[in-house]
Amino acid sequence: MAQDLHQIKQGFIEGLSSISQFWGFPKGMGAIFAVLYLSAAPLSLDEIVEQAGLTKGAISTNVRALSRMGLIRPVIRFGDRKDYYEAETDFYKAIRAILKERQNSEFDRAVESVKLTLRELETGDSDPERVFMLERVRTLNTFFTTLDALFGAISRLDSLGANTIQTVLKILK
Amino acid sequence: MAQDLHQIKQGFIEGLSSISQFWGFPKGMGAIFAVLYLSAAPLSLDEIVEQAGLTKGAISTNVRALSRMGLIRPVIRFGDRKDYYEAETDFYKAIRAILKERQNSEFDRAVESVKLTLRELETGDSDPERVFMLERVRTLNTFFTTLDALFGAISRLDSLGANTIQTVLKILK
DNA sequence: TAGTACGTTTAGTTTATACTAAACAAAGTG
DNA sequence: CACTTTGTTTAGTATAAACTAAACGTACTA
Structure with a gap:
């Protein structure tokens, strides 16, 4: 029934x-x-x-x-x-809006703080520990920057739909 | 200083x-x-x-x-x-692991509940309200399925790196 | 202008959860 | 076998966030 x-x-x-x-x-x-x-x-x-x-x-x-x-x-x-x-x-539209929303606020500030750490580490002597940390933080910062670009690109799209995702899926495979 | x-x-x-x-x-x-x-x-x-x-x-x-x-x-x-x-x-490795982790647990169960709603709506008379809801829930379900495929693909990748993301970025643009 | 129909704001309560402190378990070591 | 060193579990606490109930503000209406 x-x-x-x-x-x-x-x-x-x-x-x-x-x-x-x-x-x-x-x-x-x-x-x-x-x-x-x-x-x-x-x-x-x-x-x-x-x-x-x-x-x-x-x-x-x-x-x-x-x-x-x-x-x-x-x-x-x-x-x-x-x-x-x-x-x-249109959920794809919504996704873009959400990403745009998230990009501002908290997240940006937090990522910015990693950039700050990077700058602080860059201005200093060549203490091996410092050099090690610098290298690591630099890697993390690059990663965040890439992600940021990705989110930014998605939220700037005019249209993002199932077909776009299908294309992306093909590349990932 | x-x-x-x-x-x-x-x-x-x-x-x-x-x-x-x-x-x-x-x-x-x-x-x-x-x-x-x-x-x-x-x-x-x-x-x-x-x-x-x-x-x-x-x-x-x-x-x-x-x-x-x-x-x-x-x-x-x-x-x-x-x-x-x-x-x-290797943060890309980590992302894949996180997505894999998230795919199980709560999220899967919730998405499954949408599928259940869909099945429930499918077995019924042709009351116009029911038909309307059916159509909407079907759209949502398709969307979730696509997302699921995307996350699944990412977590099944052998390697996901900055270069992959760059490729994706090109498509998105 | 008093009255009504709204949406918003606020003060307080409830609820969820991350954390602390301490008991516990397990597995060496003397 | 008592004692130490380690990680885990648990019972309780603190904190943050979402929600409720009610006061409030605003604008329309008679």
Whole structure:
């Protein structure tokens, strides 16, 4: 016997919650996205509250984060004061947005601190330990720079889709 | 005036701690890796304790995790009961190991739950809402499958290096 | 201008998790 | 076999983050 839609939906919401959590985002973000993703029409905050099982405050915060990341987008309806939101269905677009988001903030600062270490090590005597550390930090810095270029390239793409990935897969093989 | 090595090292340790934290790993893991990475010789647990500023328990736990992820590796010395560890310097190798690690566990189970939702939606009447949801979940599942293939390919590579990335970068551009 | 319908902010609670301190286990060594 | 040296496990603590409940601000409406 086929399960009823509501039950299936609930399972899906839980699944996306776990995935969200796994990648280091709040569980609620996954839930909200799941709710919007399964809805044909844009939903208001209160409608999301109802389905996602969180309070308005949490929804408000998470919706803003999701919106900033490009995973959902606001829909304006004239003559209606409510905010509506709908899910982005182009995930490749979303990936680019997320990478762009992550590139700023914390990560950049941390990588920058490795560069700083490098500069500090470069200005010094030729103490063998210093030379050793310099070499290692230089390697790490090169690695980070490469990764940075990769992420940057991905987030600057006009289009990134399954076909691009297929091409990349061929090279990797 | 050049700073002394110890001070520089400390800065580096803090930097890697932040990066570790940013990617959703314990701060201590970054610190431990940093200590080993800057050491020319393999270090014993107690030596790591001393430099990383954590207690033996924490070091023990985190070292095991790092080892499992392939970011550090144990070094056995005959006639010495201590365990020694050294940092992996081939980061591309490490990336592959991390992806492999992540592919199992939580993530797989979560993705599997999306597949389950898909199967549940497939066995049912042609209620328009069900059809809509089916279509959406199918799209998401395809996306996950593609990502899975990508990660799988990367972790199955014999060698992944800066040159491979450069090639990929060319395609992306 | 009072009232209502929103979304946001805030103060406090809950929850998850990394860590500490200390007990424990195992395996030498005298 | 007691004693030391080592790593692991555990019970408890500290901390960070997400969430709740409620106050608040703002703008529309009567």
